[in-house]
Amino acid sequence: MLPLLGLTLGELKDLATTLGLPAFAAKQIADWLYRKKVKSIEEMTNLSAANRLKLAEQYEVGYTTPAASQQSKDGTVKYLFRTSGKKCFETVYIPEEDRATLCVSSQAGCKMNCLFCMTGKQGFSGNLTAAEILNQIQSIPESQQLTNIVFMGMGEPMDTTAELFKVLEILTSDYGYAWSPKRITVSTIGIIPGLQQFLAQSRCHLAISLHTPFSEERLKLMPIEKVYPAREVLELVRGYDFSHQRRVSFEYIMFNGLNDDLTHARELAALLTGISCRVNLIRYHAIPGVDLKSSDPKKMLLFRDFLTAKGIICTIRASRGEDIMAACGMLSTRNHV
Numbered sequence: 001m002l003p004l005l006g007l008t009l010g011e012l013k014d015l016a017t018t019l020g021l022p023a024f025a026a027k028q029i030a031d032w033l034y035r036k037k038v039k040s041i042e043e044m045t046n047l048s049a050a051n052r053l054k055l056a057e058q059y060e061v062g063y064t065t066p067a068a069s070q071q072s073k074d075g076t077v078k079y080l081f082r083t084s085g086k087k088c089f090e091t092v093y094i095p096e097e098d099r100a101t102l103c104v105s106s107q108a109g110c111k112m113n114c115l116f117c118m119t120g121k122q123g124f125s126g127n128l129t130a131a132e133i134l135n136q137i138q139s140i141p142e143s144q145q146l147t148n149i150v151f152m153g154m155g156e157p158m159d160t161t162a163e164l165f166k167v168l169e170i171l172t173s174d175y176g177y178a179w180s181p182k183r184i185t186v187s188t189i190g191i192i193p194g195l196q197q198f199l200a201q202s203r204c205h206l207a208i209s210l211h212t213p214f215s216e217e218r219l220k221l222m223p224i225e226k227v228y229p230a231r232e233v234l235e236l237v238r239g240y241d242f243s244h245q246r247r248v249s250f251e252y253i254m255f256n257g258l259n260d261d262l263t264h265a266r267e268l269a270a271l272l273t274g275i276s277c278r279v280n281l282i283r284y285h286a287i288p289g290v291d292l293k294s295s296d297p298k299k300m301l302l303f304r305d306f307l308t309a310k311g312i313i314c315t316i317r318a319s320r321g322e323d324i325m326a327a328c329g330m331l332s333t334r335n336h337v
């Protein structure tokens, strides 16, 4: 059975034509899928019984519930999904006082092999389909409470652009979820072709993982530096206006004695000159087999204050879900595959 979830309005129109359904059925199906969020074709009651039957011969909604969940002492919840194609991936729900964020995965595992990341260590077992990405949003118990979605879970979103752009269209279109692009952030390590497409097509916020201003050092942390150096990524970003609506932020994981001194802060400030942006400092969450340590909180404060004095908006991101391995860089389904 093929999933209906994840089909854009254009694709639903093609499907209606192929199955001999009336043209207006496409809009009706989109409404059931993305507004009313039904779990089965039988619930699409404004389609005739004959047309529902026709649809159900080849399609299903594509809704599946999480296979397991774990709750952190700070309220964060990590969900495990398992697909029939044997892909395993995790999604993290992060409730805060004034917002409820879902950190979604775009791939099962990841090819990018960043040194500090558990997902990178487990390897890659496949791109998630648009249905599998949207199902993370629709199937968790907190679905109705969500205020923000961040593509910061497992995988590199710009490595799976066909599915990513379908999902972004469905999330932000009137026929879909009708969410403001300001509620959605896509995070990347800087895959330039995907980034170019994103900058041209999407109004969603962008987050770029930088982690050090020095190329040789970044290469040791992130092999992608060899293919798409951060300086080239920044040149691309510099050509776009981020002063209104869309926001670009740079993610900077802080490692003790590696990238947390004022030499790095100074170079980072110089590198970001001319880009209207913010910097998020993230405490490194130790993972097994990696000889890196978290920065001292006092050094993080000094780093933040230096960037702030240079006129860069800089925040230290609160760690969430570390006790259930749900914090930044800790997602892995290696033990569930």
Ligand code: SF4
Binding pocket: 110, 111, 112, 113, 114, 117, 118, 119, 120, 121, 153, 154, 155, 156, 189, 329
């Ligand atoms: S940090 Fe992101 S891009 Fe790098 S290995 Fe982890 S999931 Fe992949």
